[in-house]
Each structure stands twice: as C-alpha cells, then as structure tokens.
Amino acid sequence: MTSGPPDTKRIRDIFDQLAPTWNEREARGERLLMGPDLRRELATALHGDVLEVGAGTGMTFAHVDWDEIASYTATDLSAGMLAEARRRPDIEGRPVAFDQVDATALPYPDASFDTVTTSLTLCTVPDPECTLREMSRVCRPNGRIVLLEHVRAPNRLLAWLQRRMSPLQERRMGCHLDRPTVELVREMGFPVEREERRLFSIFRLLVLRPLRQAA
C-alpha cells in the first residue's frame, strides 16, 4: 500500500508497535469499561459477505457465528495488527481474507458486502466522515453497517473530562476520546436501525442502513 498522509503513517507506525501487546491491553480495557457483551452483540449482527474495517488483531473473531458468514474480509492499516489477527486460532478453516488497506480509500467495488463493520476505529481514522462514506459505498443496498465505538458522552462533565484527556490519547495512539460519532452518523443521514449504550452512553453499538447512492 502507498504511504498516505503523515498522520496516517504515524498511526500505522504506532499500531505496528502496539500490536504484540494489543490483545491483553484491549481485553483489560473492555473488561473494566465497555463490558463483555457489546462486542458479542456486534458479532451477532454480522452475516453474509462481511468487511471489517480496522480489524486490528481480530478481537471480534471469537464471537462470530461462522455459520452465518459466506466470506470475511479483515482489513487494517497496520501490518503488525493484521499479523496478530492471522494467528488467531478462532479462524482456522474459516473463509477469512486479510487486506492491509486504508479505511478512507477502500479498494472494493460499490455494493460488495452484506455487512460492513468496524469497532473502536472511527475514533482513530483521520477522517471519520470519509470512512463512513466508504463503508456505505461498499455495502449492498439491503445490507447493514455495524459500528461499535466510544463517543463523546452526553453528560457535559464527562464530555469535558474526555476533551481534557483526549490530547494525551491522541499523541499516544491517534485515538480521539471525544468524537461526536453518533451525531455525525445522524447528520450524514444514515438510517439508525438499532442503538445500544454502555458506560454513561460513552460506548455505542449502532446498526445502520447504508446511505442511498446517488442515481
């Protein structure tokens, strides 16, 4: 893949370095903050030809009902994260392909997938709107987009704390703690079919229909 803009290269380098310790770090964070069930809920919404954007080390694989899956394309910017994902025993004998691609320029034709999903990645991509448009473009018109994200809290004190803490997290791993992702999704016009909230509504699971493509 091409090197991309400087911020993209920085994020790729960061996640290449984090990859060997990501599973432990992420599992701890999920146990303490998000809770165990949201990722399971996300996985139950996956079916048919699936594209996972920013798949990282494949934390979702263990929860997928493989009887529902025709093909599963796991993508990420970081070769290091994908190398960890490839090693997961959960996918042995499963129809999983890996592509190192940038979420803001997906190299797939329009309407290629039944489900397009991402978890904890719209906080990190340089341009979440462009990423959501790309996810919608490659989703079939009767397909679903499934998001699991941490977002800006509705509570003003929590949102203030997130804003104060975000610069450190952005420097450490390119992750923005206070992105208004749910508002963005609604402003872009995605029909929201289902929404789940955890931890003062900071964690959200959203099941969306894709945007209507211009004729």
Ligand SMILES: C[S@@+](CC[C@H](N)C(=O)[O-])C[C@H]1O[C@@H](n2cnc3c(N)ncnc32)[C@H](O)[C@@H]1O
């Ligand atoms: C916080 S991790 C989440 C990984 C995984 N989805 C999970 O739930 O554990 C964010 C992931 O997004 C990937 N990422 C960041 N920017 C990206 C981009 N522009 N295109 C594709 N992946 C990107 C990172 O490499 C990293 O694997």
